[in-house]
Amino acid sequence: MIFSLIILLVVSRLGRARDTCSDFYVGDRTFTSRQNGLALFGTFTMMTSFVSLSDQIAWHGRRGVLLAAGFAVSWLVTLLLVAEPLRNTGRYTLGDALSLRMRARPVRMAAGTVTLVVSFLYMTIQLVAASNLLALLLGLDGAAARPLIILTIAGLTATTVYYTGMRGTTWTQIINAALLLTAVLVLAGALLVYYRFDVARLFGEAVGGATTSGRDLSGPAPTGHRSPQPLEMSSQVLTVMVGHAVLPYLFIRFLTVPGTRDVRRSVSWAIWLITPYYLLIVLIGFGAAALVRPGGLLASPDQHSPVVALLAVELGGVPMRMFVASVVFTTIVAVTAGLALVTAASFTRDIQLNLTDRRDGGERHEVSVARRAVVVICLLLAGVAILFVDANLTFLMSLDVTMAASSIFPALLFAWFWRRFNTVGALCCLYGGVAVTLALVTFSPAVSGDPLALFPGADFAYLPWRHVGLVSIPASFLLGYLGAVVSSERNDAKYAVMQVRALTGIGAAEAVTTSPALAAADGEPGAPRSRRWLPRQRRQH
Amino acid sequence: MTTQEDIRSTTADRHGFSEVGPDDTEAYVELQQSLAFTRLRSRSRRYLVSMAALFLAVFAGIVALMSWTSEPQGGSSVAGIDLTLVLAAGLLVLPCVVTVIHLVYTRRRLDPLAEIVRAQFERSRR
Numbered sequence: 001m002i003f004s005l006i007i008l009l010v011v012s013r014l015g016r017a018r019d020t021c022s023d024f025y026v027g028d029r030t031f032t033s034r035q036n037g038l039a040l041f042g043t044f045t046m047m048t049s050f051v052s053l054s055d056q057i058a059w060h061g062r063r064g065v066l067l068a069a070g071f072a073v074s075w076l077v078t079l080l081l082v083a084e085p086l087r088n089t090g091r092y093t094l095g096d097a098l099s100l101r102m103r104a105r106p107v108r109m110a111a112g113t114v115t116l117v118v119s120f121l122y123m124t125i126q127l128v129a130a131s132n133l134l135a136l137l138l139g140l141d142g143a144a145a146r147p148l149i150i151l152t153i154a155g156l157t158a159t160t161v162y163y164t165g166m167r168g169t170t171w172t173q174i175i176n177a178a179l180l181l182t183a184v185l186v187l188a189g190a191l192l193v194y195y196r197f198d199v200a201r202l203f204g205e206a207v208g209g210a211t212t213s214g215r216d217l218s219g220p221a222p223t224g225h226r227s228p229q230p231l232e233m234s235s236q237v238l239t240v241m242v243g244h245a246v247l248p249y250l251f252i253r254f255l256t257v258p259g260t261r262d263v264r265r266s267v268s269w270a271i272w273l274i275t276p277y278y279l280l281i282v283l284i285g286f287g288a289a290a291l292v293r294p295g296g297l298l299a300s301p302d303q304h305s306p307v308v309a310l311l312a313v314e315l316g317g318v319p320m321r322m323f324v325a326s327v328v329f330t331t332i333v334a335v336t337a338g339l340a341l342v343t344a345a346s347f348t349r350d351i352q353l354n355l356t357d358r359r360d361g362g363e364r365h366e367v368s369v370a371r372r373a374v375v376v377i378c379l380l381l382a383g384v385a386i387l388f389v390d391a392n393l394t395f396l397m398s399l400d401v402t403m404a405a406s407s408i409f410p411a412l413l414f415a416w417f418w419r420r421f422n423t424v425g426a427l428c429c430l431y432g433g434v435a436v437t438l439a440l441v442t443f444s445p446a447v448s449g450d451p452l453a454l455f456p457g458a459d460f461a462y463l464p465w466r467h468v469g470l471v472s473i474p475a476s477f478l479l480g481y482l483g484a485v486v487s488s489e490r491n492d493a494k495y496a497v498m499q500v501r502a503l504t505g506i507g508a509a510e511a512v513t514t515s516p517a518l519a520a521a522d523g524e525p526g527a528p529r530s531r532r533w534l535p536r537q538r539r540q541h
Numbered sequence: 542m543t544t545q546e547d548i549r550s551t552t553a554d555r556h557g558f559s560e561v562g563p564d565d566t567e568a569y570v571e572l573q574q575s576l577a578f579t580r581l582r583s584r585s586r587r588y589l590v591s592m593a594a595l596f597l598a599v600f601a602g603i604v605a606l607m608s609w610t611s612e613p614q615g616g617s618s619v620a621g622i623d624l625t626l627v628l629a630a631g632l633l634v635l636p637c638v639v640t641v642i643h644l645v646y647t648r649r650r651l652d653p654l655a656e657i658v659r660a661q662f663e664r665s666r667r
Contacts (some may be wrong), residue, residue: 066604070633076596076636079643080589203626234604260655264647268640275637279630493566496573503581504655506572506662 009041011012024165024367025092025345026256031170033262039170040253042177042269042331043338045277046245053278054311057285063233064285068278070240075274077245079267085416087254087263090377094408095340095350098415098500101494102423104353105508114407115248117434119343120381122247122399123336127153127385132330137325153329154385157336159445161344162371166256167198169337176327176334181277181328185286188280190315191287202283206290232465239398243405246412249338252345260505284522287311293485309421344373382389395446398436398467406472407433416502418484419495425484432483433476566663575661581654588646594637603632 022029031039053071090097094115095108131149133138140149160168195202202290220396244250254263312320348370391416411429441447446466500506572578606628 063627065629066632069600069604069629069635072633072636073600075594076639080592120610162548198552237604261652264644268644270641271636275633281631282626282633493570497566497569499582500572500578500658500662503585504578504658504662506569506659 027166033265036266039173040270041273042173058288070237074244094426108350115346154382172334206286235470238466243401246408322529406476422489424487428483429480432479
């Protein structure tokens with residue numbers, strides 16, 4: 001609760017965002033690369049890595065470590081392929097980037113739909129998982145506990161985003177990044193002190209303890225129900241690598257810095273933070289396998305069993321547990337805030353203004369639509385999350401990431417690097433990728449024919465894999481290629497614009513210089529006013 | 542080939558979201574054919590492809606090593622820690638190495654060229 005107060009305090013000090021698109025969506029692009037790197041790290045390392053990755057490592061050993069490596073490597077995909085062209089061609093949303101060289105209306109619609117579906121699913125999963133975890137950590141087990149937690153989180157998120165837009169969201173994410181790093185450092189430190197810095201003994205005991213309880217940490221095999229295949233493993237790692245590079249909520253973070261060079265710097269900041277973080281997570285995962293005895297691990301066979309929580313209790317008792325709970329709480333608020341903002345931006349720009357022809361209201365109108373969209377999204381989110389609070393949503397997670405990987409990634413790559421690409425191709429990539437993924441997942445063991453599936457009773461799993469990225473990503477590339485070749489549309493002038501912009505940063509949206517009065521009103525002592533390297537442009541937004 | 546039709550249609554965004562005017566588009570097309578830009582393009586493509594191939598190869602190599610060469614719990618170890626774990630740590634450090642290379646390469650080889658192209662664009666605007 002203290003942390004929610006801190007968030008509210010920060011929000012109130014930042015003050016209400018002005019009614020311009022630039023301020024509301026991207027904080028006027030005035031964040032420094034270090035702040036942006038921290039915020040990127042804070043958004044990226046949410047529940048997935050802190051809670052489930054340490055679970056994965058404690059349960060499956062090497063397979064979990066490989067997954068962690070997949071997460072880390074996805075940052076390379078971001079750094080090399082996605083971040084800079086996106087900063088150079090994008091304005092606020094995915095639709096903005098794509099419509100630079102396509103017919104705006106259908107492409108915006110498609111981009112908006114995909115963003116909405118992917119982000120909303122993501123938010124729901126995160127929220128449900130977090131409420132389960134928090135209820136467990138705080139020891140609340142009444143019927144009203146979890147809906148209450150969900151409502152608190154959704155309300156806090158809506159307040160943050162409604163009033164401060166991107167600034168508040170970013171500062172929440174920065175606070176969250178700092179908290180997460182502290183939590184991981186404290187846990188790993190306690191672990192090392194416990195073992196008197198004898199890492200070899202720790203790993204030895206982890207493997208030993210696991211073997212006595214029938215698990216095999218050093219083998220590549222998960223203790224699953226179906227026999228694992230190396231191909232499925234690579235499918236999973238590929239999905240993680242590509243999908244996390246293009247998740248829409250990371251997208252908008254690349255647009256919040258003044259220039260191309262700052263994007264590069266902020267991604268490298270994030271990588272510097274993420275590497276030690278994952279190394280510590282691996283340590284924590286193995287530490288949990290060693291310390292939390294088989295009884296502890298097996299006593300919570302639920303998918304959400306938080307190894308981190310068990311380890312925290314083992315090492316530090318109740319205070320540690322409360323600390324971890326508050327970290328989880330801030331994390332989920334930061335993540336949902338980022339997602340809600342992206343969803344609202346995408347809905348407003350790519351769908352609402354696209355369908356109705358009301359551009360007459362100008363930016364003020366657009367921002368007010370976006371503000372209302374935030375509130376509606378948060379309400380809807382809370383409702384859906386409360387409905388599905390008991391469902392097993394883990395399979396949706398991989399579905400969601402696979403969808404992003406096999407629709408957004410091919411569309412963007414083609415748009416930046418292929419001369420012949422056009423509107424039909426983009427639509428095929430976006431819609432086709434989602435459709436292929438949905439179809440494949442429906443017939444995979446994630447939905448039926450498996451004890452952990454969505455419908456454990458039925459069995460229509462004709463495919464052997466739960467993670468279908470290895471098939472669906474190439475399929476989407478193929479669809480995009482076919483669509484582009486079939487359609488006769490071709491416009492080399494637009495491609496010239498896209499290519500020159502993507503590579504050089506000419507015409508990229510600029511940071512907005514705020515007046516001193518506004519800067520003072522911002523309240524943050526180190527208020528970001530980086531003016532390093534700005535391409536001087538003729539056109540101001 | 543870029544036609545006049547292409548150039549005109551670039552501006553036909555019905556919401557006024559597009560901020561590219563017709564003369565701008567011509568400038569972009571000219572720029573695309575300039576020497577500095579073609580050099581920047583080929584250099585960045587060559588760099589990206591080789592870099593991506595390299596890090597994917599290293600990644601795949603380590604993954605293959607991890608899954609096929611070591612027997613469970615047995616085999617070689619470095620300072621008492623299972624070799625596969627050392628390899629995994631290597632995997633996690635890989636992004637850092639690539640980042641350093643990327644930062645240095647872009648600063649030395651790509652940014653100056655992009656700067657030249659941008660200066661050309663500015664000149665053509667006046």
